[in-house]
Amino acid sequence: MCSDFFRRHQISQLAKKPVLLLLLIVIIGPIFLYPMVTGEYRWQEGASYGSADTLLANYERWKSNLRAQGDDGKLVLAIAPIRGLSKKFLHARGSLSLNLFDGSLNVEVDGLPHTGVFDVWLVDNLPGPGRSVRPERGDAMLRVGRLKADGSRSKLQTQLDHKQLSDFRLDLVMVAPAGESPEDGAFLFGSPGLFQRLYYSTPRGQLVRLGGDDYQAKGDFVHTVSVPFRTLIPQPAYAAESGQPDLAKLVSLGEQLFFQETFKGNGRTCGTCHPIENNLTLDPAFIATLPPKNPLFVAEFIDALNSSKNGGLNFEIPALMRKHALILENVDGFEDLTSKFVMRGIPHTLAMSISLVPAPSVADRTTVPPVQRTGWSGDGAPAEGSLRSFAIGAVTQHFPLTLKREDGVDFILPTDAQLDALEAFQLSLGRNQELSLPLSFKPHLDEAIDGQQIFLNDGTNPTNKFGAGKCNLCHQNAGANINGLNFNFDTGVEAFLRGKIGADPMRPLDGGFGRNPNADGSFGNGSFNTPVLVEAADTPPFFHNSTADTIEEATAFYISNEFNASPAGRFLGGITLFDFEVQQVAAFLRVLNGLENIRSVIAASKKAIQQPQQAKSLLGVAIADCQDAINVLRRRDSRLKTIDGLAVLHLVAAKELLEKAKVTSGILPRDALIKFAIHFLEAARNRLVN
DSSP states (O other): OHHHHHHHHTGGGGGGSHHHHHHIIIIIGGGGGSOOOOOOOOOOSSOSSSOHHHHHHHHHHHHHHHHHTOOOSEEEEEEBOOTTTOSSOOSOEEEEEEETTTOEEEEEEESOOTTOOEEEEEEEOOOOTTOOSSOOBTBEEEEEEEOEEETTEEEEEEEOOTTTTTTOOOOEEEEEETTSOHHHHOOEEEOOOHHHHHHHHSOTTOOBOSOGGGOOOOOOSOOSSOOTTGGGSOOOSOBOTTSSBBHHHHHHHHHHHHHHOOTTSSSOOHHHHSOGGGTTSOOHHHHTTSOTTSGGGHHHHOGGGOTTTTTSOOSOOHHHHHHHOOEEEOTTOSSOTTTSOEEEOOOOOTTGGGGOOBOOHHHHSOOSSOSSOBSTTSBOSSTTOOHHHHHHHHHHHHSOSSTTOOBTTTBOOOOHHHHHHHHHHHTTSSOSSOOOSSOOBOTTOHHHHHHHHHHHOOSOOTTOOSOOOOGGGTSGGGSSOBTTBBOEEOOSHHHHHHHSTTOOTTSOOOOOSSOOBOTTSOBSOSOEEOOOSTTTTTSOSBTTTTOBSSHHHHHHGGGSHHHHHSHHHHHHTOOOOOHHHHHHHHHHHHHHHHHHHHHHHHHHHHHHHHOGGGHHHHHHHHHHHHHHHHHHHHOOOTTSOOSOHHHHHHHHHHHHHHHHHHTOOOHHHHHHHHHHHHHHHHHHHHHHBO
């Protein structure tokens, strides 16, 4: 059977390394007699997909950026309406600035009705059965003042009393009509995010990190003078025995919530649309494998969510979901469920912490309200647009039992503690830093080498022999940013979809960012945010409307008439490439994706050795990512060769070893299998890059 295994995968090519082959046959060979066990990966106790070290690295980068901008001890929160909390939607936006040294508080809001009178409240959400992030009776609420009109803007300047707030923790700031109970009438909200809670609440050098022997204290909020109002900012709820935030526990609990918590809704979880076994995204092929009663299909078997049985109100359009992996989103409001919606693909959540910082409003006019760049149009989160508030919007949009979307009846909203954990998990996924292009590929990867040159060629050097792909101008280092900032662009991808033969007429026009009505019936300014490319090849379909099924098709879009006629295309002066150059750029992106998969598999494999109790779960993740690496390096246009056949063979061997390790009960033999798998993974990586 050992010889059959090697013959089946052509690993006889490894005979060039006879010592390794002999070790593999003598030591590992007998284990291949164990039966193969396959099955879907399911979350188990203990963080397995998220990484506390990745979360910490992202936090350190956030903190460095804050200090580089001149941290002056002021907590700044954006204030905006939020679906799920606001009793009335107003096109009003604002901000709160709290000086943590002297307690001076400034609030400014634009867009409030001139005839109204409005108060500003601070809320301490107290824990207890049945409670949530919503301001509720029993929570501690403090009215801090009344907004006064100052031209088109309403303002409040006041001084907080430190003694009055000694036991108060600021979970929410809200704006409500004067004279109304704030828990019943508030319509603007803001909240400290996870990193703000860590930074402003944690004493210096007390942040707890995952790692055992590599524990390292990290300093926070470094000031030599006292900060009397620091205790006003709540710590993340999950702590170690020291009482300080425990990032590993935050990530673990966030992962559990992400994949298991239904919030008493229709059965969906965050993982329903972001399944871990499919790179945290959906595609038609994966959807086709799901059973009929999977919560993804609730619109097909819950009458209140079925448009054919509820009077034509749309919760999902199952045909578009199954055919194109499109999910219905009411990004422009819930006022007209029969016609006011868009259909969008599921963006993966890998390395999203790198792409959250939006460009300044003067650059692309899309930073108000979003303080972070989420979703395809860059304004996917409700309220101030933060990742923290994304969960509130997701539960309201996707989890309800009926389309009344009534909190406490159709679902329950998350608590502050749950929002902490969910944010921590999402910020712990994937890479925590950008690549640095160009990479030094092995000489035999001529397609990827040329593709990288085309990707980086901005067209300014007329002597450059490579085509000007101009990709790096918007996707620096194959990421989602320009100088660390994420921009929105109108690339004409909606027009491209409309021009495709067989474009589905059931898809409504998608106006992208914003709520401004357009003559064609869409809402927005036509722009969508820039996605990361490193993880692109194995996360199809592509673009917000799933208009491309492969990375080759997605790359070819940028030489289309629709792109070159778009505002983004005109700004770049158009892009002209030959078909073979498009294929070369796609090959480059496939190698990048394969390398990232290999990094992820090695990380999960090493973690399986370090955390034997979670080994099965971690190996499930590693096996899935290993298969992704095989797919992106193997699946090519029939006119072109496989990117690197021997790298694929190394990956196949690694995957077989990891599968055997997953069903091996003994720690020592399991670890031996994992270590041999890591050897093959490193060999595969060394076939691709120096």
